[in-house]
Amino acid sequence: MPTIRAPASRQTATLQVAVKCRPLTDNESRRSRHIIQVIDDKNVAVLDPDISKGYLDLIQNRTKEKRYSFDHVYAPGCSNTDVYKNISPTVLGVVQGLNVTVFAYGSTGSGKTYTMVGSRSDPGLMVLSFRTIFDQIKKDDSSDTFEVSCSYLEVYNEVIYDLLEKSSGHLELREDPEHGIIVAGLRRIKVHSADKILELLNIGNSRRKTESTEANATSSRSHAVLEITVRRKQKGKYGSQVLRGKLALVDLAGSERASETNNFGQKLRDGANINKSLLALANCINALGKQNKKGLAYVPYRNSKLTRILKDGLSGNSRTVMIATISPADDQYHHTTNTLKYADRAKEIKTHVHKILELSTIMLKTTRG
Numbered sequence: 451m452p453t454i455r456a457p458a459s460r461q462t463a464t465l466q467v468a469v470k471c472r473p474l475t476d477n478e479s480r481r482s483r484h485i486i487q488v489i490d491d492k493n494v495a496v497l498d499p500d501i502s503k504g505y506l507d508l509i510q511n512r513t514k515e516k517r518y519s520f521d522h523v524y525a526p527g528c529s530n531t532d533v534y535k536n537i538s539p540t541v542l543g544v545v546q547g548l549n550v551t552v553f554a555y556g557s558t559g560s561g562k563t564y565t566m567v568g569s570r571s572d573p574g575l576m577v578l579s580f581r582t583i584f585d586q587i588k589k590d591d592s593s594d595t596f597e598v599s600c601s602y603l604e605v606y607n608e609v610i611y612d613l614l615e616k617s618s619g620h621l622e623l624r625e626d627p628e629h630g631i632i633v634a635g636l637r638r639i640k641v642h643s644a645d646k647i648l649e650l651l652n653i654g655n656s657r658r659k660t661e662s663t664e665a666n667a668t669s670s671r672s673h674a675v676l677e678i679t680v681r682r683k684q685k686g687k688y689g690s691q692v693l694r695g696k697l698a699l700v701d702l703a704g705s706e707r708a709s710e711t712n713n714f715g716q717k718l719r720d721g722a723n724i725n726k727s728l729l730a731l732a733n734c735i736n737a738l739g740k741q742n743k744k745g746l747a748y749v750p751y752r753n754s755k756l757t758r759i760l761k762d763g764l765s766g767n768s769r770t771v772m773i774a775t776i777s778p779a780d781d782q783y784h785h786t787t788n789t790l791k792y793a794d795r796a797k798e799i800k801t802h803v804h805k806i807l808e809l810s811t812i813m814l815k816t817t818r819g
């Protein structure tokens with residue numbers, strides 16, 4: 451169906467960046483020190499992992515302690531619901547025809563899957579998002595009608611698979627003049643309740659490639675993208691128009707150092723491919739951050755499937771939230787500061803948000819007269 455942009459609603463948005471620190475795991479509590487100090491709901495310090503340094507080192511700047519500021523900082527005691535409370539208004543833009551992207555970024559074992567998928571007692575952002583979308587639709591007292599559909603894919607070793615297909619073949623990315631980057635042949639299922647999406651999410655997650663690595667017992671070896679599309683049909687004086695909003699929820703695979711995971715063979719190759727796409731993502735974040743500070747810079751989206759899929763979320767028509775996940779353990783200092791460095795750069799990224807209107811057949815007939 452042909453689409454047009456709604457020019458009146460076009461606005462610039464800044465990427466919203468939040469940091470979530472998980473608690474020490476039981477294993478870590480025995481061998482690691484907690485080095486994350488959440489100063490307040492916007493500021494966080496990573497303490498020097500070397501405890502031999504004292505006050506004098508600190509004032510003479512000989513310490514590796516680092517401080518950062520973000521839109522939100524969540525301490526280890528915070529639940530996924532606490533995180534969701536602050537992003538819920540953004541997520542609900544999807545019911546008004548806006549595109550929204552939420553992604554978790556962090557090293558292996560830092561809590562990305564926990565944040566996006568969660569557990570029964572602490573549901574993650576994917577589950578909380580689609581529950582509130584359906585609640586919002588139920589509460590809507592206009593005469594608009596809604597159609598919700600969902601797709602779920604993974605990028606594993608630079609190959610795209612449909613997580614909603616039992617034995618999915620390799621899927622290809624295509625550039626569509628109206629819809630931007632699309633995944634050809636990806637199944638999109640119409641859903642009428644949050645429970646149905648939860649069922650699809652669980653089926654998809656059971657098909658996701660996970661492995662036990664030294665760094666995380668159930669490490670995600672693929673990047674997963676759950677996409678929820680809401681088509682809102684509005685009846686007006688001159689026929690009807692359809693607003694189309696899209697919510698992309700992304701759980702990235704963890705970046706890791708081969709030397710730390712003790713992987714070899716296939717696992718090592720997986721790790722290299724995961725790192726390749728995460729490096730491409732980091733390079734895009736770098737370039738986009740520079741672009742907003744110093745003007746135009748080349749952004750290498752085409753270097754990986756992941757960055758092509760995330761292109762809209764990173765600079766195009768999307769309100770975007772990045773949740774940087776970190777571990778509080780002292781032996782993760784380098785991973786943590788690396789994650790926070792990219793999160794800090796991502797704060798500079800701007801997107802350009804506008805509603806997408808689909809021209810309905812009624813309207814086309816009217817305009818064709």
Ligand SMILES: Nc1ncnc2c1ncn2[C@@H]1O[C@H](COP(=O)(O)OP(=O)(O)OP(=O)(O)O)[C@@H](O)[C@H]1O
Binds near residue numbers: 668669
């Ligand atoms: N907020 C939290 N509260 C309690 N446990 C948590 C929390 N966040 C993460 N964990 C635990 O930490 C471990 C690693 O988390 P998770 O699997 O989400 O990491 P990940 O970043 O997705 O890792 P990978 O990239 O390897 O897939 C899991 O055992 C998880 O249950």
